[in-house]
Amino acid sequence: MAIFTLPQEMILFYKNNMLLLEEASVQPDIRRYVMEEEGPRHYIDIDVYGDSAVFTFPRKWSVAQEVYSRDTLLANGIIPWAILWTKHELTAAFKQGNDAGILRYSADIAHYIADAHVPLHTTINYNGQFTGQEGIHRLWETRIPEIESKDYTFWVGKATYIADTEVRIWEVIESSHLKVDSVLQIENQLSESFSEDRKYAYRKTGKTERRDYSEPYAEAYAALLRGMVERQMRASVKLIGDFWFTCWVDAGQPDITDFKILSDKYLDKLKKKDSLRIPLQRTGLHN
Ligand SMILES: [Zn+2]
Numbered sequence: 001m002a003i004f005t006l007p008q009e010m011i012l013f014y015k016n017n018m019l020l021l022e023e024a025s026v027q028p029d030i031r032r033y034v035m036e037e038e039g040p041r042h043y044i045d046i047d048v049y050g051d052s053a054v055f056t057f058p059r060k061w062s063v064a065q066e067v068y069s070r071d072t073l074l075a076n077g078i079i080p081w082a083i084l085w086t087k088h089e090l091t092a093a094f095k096q097g098n099d100a101g102i103l104r105y106s107a108d109i110a111h112y113i114a115d116a117h118v119p120l121h122t123t124i125n126y127n128g129q130f131t132g133q134e135g136i137h138r139l140w141e142t143r144i145p146e147i148e149s150k151d152y153t154f155w156v157g158k159a160t161y162i163a164d165t166e167v168r169i170w171e172v173i174e175s176s177h178l179k180v181d182s183v184l185q186i187e188n189q190l191s192e193s194f195s196e197d198r199k200y201a202y203r204k205t206g207k208t209e210r211r212d213y214s215e216p217y218a219e220a221y222a223a224l225l226r227g228m229v230e231r232q233m234r235a236s237v238k239l240i241g242d243f244w245f246t247c248w249v250d251a252g253q254p255d256i257t258d259f260k261i262l263s264d265k266y267l268d269k270l271k272k273k274d275s276l277r278i279p280l281q282r283t284g285l286h287n
Helices: 008-016 018-024 027-031 061-067 070-076 079-096 099-116 136-151 165-178 180-192 215-224 228-250 264-274
Strands: 200-205 208-213
Touching: 008 018, 008 099, 008 228, 018 099, 018 264, 027 099, 061 070, 079 099, 079 165, 079 228, 099 165, 099 228, 136 180, 136 208, 136 215, 136 228, 165 180, 165 228, 180 215, 208 215
Parallel strands: none
Antiparallel strands: 200 208
16 A cells, blocks of 8 residues: 555556565565564564653664663564664665665565554563463454454555654654553453453364454454554555655655566565575474
8 A cells, every 4th residue: 555655756666566565575574483683673672671761762773782782672672773774775775776675675664664553563561461461462463454454544645755764763663652551451441341252253264263353352442442453554554655755765766667577586586585594494384
């Protein structure tokens, strides 16, 4: 959906490569299983650093690294910097006229920006594991969209230039983190009015059947959240467009209108390249 926020000069390349971009945008989650350094890029457990840390935490990587340590930062997640670093890569790819690079980093940054809009990606209690709410992560970010997103509207207007991307990304982290209490408390209250057998249902996916939140439960939760999931999805669509556009402008608005459709082989290559460090077979998770 972010593609449709782009200006005339950009939209063709993105539209032509839409399917590839979609596939590439889920690669970062697949990489998590094969590259140790990938995991921390998807979240920041900002509450580990104290109650109001989201407002006081050093914004600059160099400063944060001096105050805490690289290991501490990595252990608690680095999503704000992952987005900013990827922004540099994407800008460079635009400057070099590197079509595969543009696609790759557009997909990566889209993934991280979307993750940053999930409140539970900003807390140590990311799956409700400390409050007896195990599974809430999936309920919020997967189950609700599965049921409702067909009715969401993703028209968010045109991409706009971001003057200060560092400030902007920390605003997103703040806004997401401030929603954590509601996300947890509302589910906690709701679960009191649902018996276990109404809260969960067995669902068939392919050949396997597994226990998951029931549709009535997910719907009731979404209703109490008053459109939060949709608002966060819309906000991430807009910000993804804004970042793509900003990188292109910063690169000097290169002409990419003649770029062709990248072939599927590109995606295979991308998968291979990213799994070089640890062969896929060795993880046992992917074949
Ligand atoms: Zn992720």
